[in-house]
Amino acid sequence: MKKSLILLGLALALFSCNNDKGTAASGFKTAYVDTSKLSKEYEAFKDLESQSKIKQEEMGRELDVKVQQLKQDYAAAQNEANAKGPQWAQLKAQELQKRERELGMMQEGMVKTLQDEFGAKNDSAVSKMKKYIKDYGKKKGFDYIYGTGDVTSSILYAKDGYDITEEILKELNSNYKGTAKEEPAKDAAAAEKK
Template sequence: MKTLMYVFIVALGTLACQQEKKIGYVDNGTVINQYQEKRDVEDKFQAREEAFTKRADSISKAFQLEVQQTQIDARKASQKKAQELMQGLQQKQQMLQQQMQFEQQQLSQAFQTEIDSLIIKVKTFVRNYGKDNGYTYILGTSDAAASVLYGTDENNLTQIILDALNAAYQKQ
């Protein structure tokens, strides 16, 4: 009787441990790159980049005109005055270059901050999707870091997650 009870407990324990785990995977690159919010962020920053480039070109053209005028003035001035004019131009050029570099860095940092925030948002969404749909694991893969070397199509949640993300974004 005791032996039968032990066999029953071991069998029950084994069956309990055999509960199938629900596992899925997503292609991170596809989800991020086809997520509409990311596309909108890229479009916004593309517009800001174009505006920055136009402004930089305008400043550059104005500076080139100033250089030409200063060169004309320097030819008419004494050697000492000509050197002062040219030094002033060099200082202004350095200041303008530093200003443009600073603005370019600001733009790049702002873009990276938004992309990082977006990635966190996607990870949180996938985590919540997994919890809400009974997944034990949702793995991520990409061309750069292939943690899933093989998975069946039925375990590929890429399009499902992408559709759900885009739908949630459209509701905002």
């Protein structure tokens, strides 16, 4: 009799422990978002990348023209050096080296300008995305929304059913397209006031 009471007590204790764990684990509503997928497929990031490439190409064309002119001037100076003498060649070389340094500084300035402009825009897009995910989590009643991705990940494994990336991405892109259409209208209205 004592053995059966002890076994019954152990069974009840084990059952109550397992039951408590199930309740605690199921008491939280969690999900995760694949942040690397968001960064690749969110329209705001795609637009920023496209704008950056266009601006980089525009700036690059201006620099390329100056580099080509410098190369031509180097070639012309080499041809003239024999006729005008070593002193002229030395002065011309200093002048061309100065122009080369200026082009290097111009290139660095262009890179910094692009980094400043698009870094700030990228940070703004990331901030909007994080705010949206936070608001989404509140609206849908999530206790936690984790992030996973290529670089940093707070999830090593999760069932596919907890992945809300597609839903978030669809809504982010829908909202972005809506605000992108409104911005030109605001710009046009501002231009009319002037």
